Amino acid sequence: MGAGLINGAVPALLPVWGDRTGTGVSTSVLLLSAMQLGSLLVQWPLGRLSDRTDRRWVIVGCLAGVAAFSAVLAAGPPKGDIPLFGIFMLLGGVALSFYGICAAHAADHVPPSGMTRLASGMLFIWAVGAATGPFLAAQSIEIAGPAGLFLFCAVVTGGVAAFVLWRMTRRAPVPREHRPGFVNLPATSPSIGQIDPRSR
Structure with a gap:
């Protein structure tokens, strides 16, 4: 849900943020490409790291990173x-x-x-977040100005990180030898579950 909320809101409203901050709509489109490039570069290293440790710590690290970078952007775009x-x-x-x-x-x-x-259940929850994220982030922009987009992201990811940390106190991690390896699953279709090698 958290992934859907922020990853639905940012691509939809980044041009609005760019226009209101003076960054420019065309630059904002290039910034979306920069985000995709960042994901391309780090998703597999993060996945491999999650294979070697409690995945929840990697998730918390990602959430903390989103919250931190969002806070920086909420303060104003870098020069x-x-x-x-x-x-x-x-x-x-x-x-x-x-x-x-x-x-x-x-x-x-x-x-x-x-x-x-x-996979189908996770996709449904992601889609609910992706559908509601732009609306909620737009309301945040109306209240707080362009900074509201990234304040929204920081609040969402901070809340999810707190939830994950609480869950870590309630349940032990799955032993490493009982875990399948990381396979990057995009939020696209429940058919992903059928072609995932872990389903065989």
């Missing part, structure tokens, strides 16, 4: 193209990657026969 594109690459690296790690964590707790049902 200069390189710092601006750099922070959006970092933001995309953690914001667009943690859904796959959440999917891997969930897969640790279900048998292979349940992967399709798991």
Whole structure:
């Protein structure tokens, strides 16, 4: 849900943020590409790290990164193209990657026969977030100005991180030898569960 809320809101409203901050709509579109590039560069290293440790710590790290980079952007866009594109690459690296790690964590707790049902359930919850995120973030922009977009992201990810940390006090991690390896699952279709090698 958290992944859907922020990753639905930012692509939809980043041009609005760019226009209101003076960054420019065309630059905002390039910033979306920078986010995708960041995700491309870090999703597999983060996934491999999650294979070697409690995945929940990696999820918390990603959430903390989103909250921190969002707080920086809420304070105002950095001066200069390189710092601006750099922070959006970092933001995309953690914001667009943690859904796959959440999917891997969930897969640790279900048998292979349940992967399709798991993927479809996660997709539904993600879609609910993605559908409501732009509306909620738009209300935040109306209240707080352009900073509201990234204040919204910081609040959402901070809340999800607190939830994950609480869950870590309630349940021990799955032993490493009982966990399948990370497979990046995009939030696209429940058919992903059918082609996921862990479902065999």
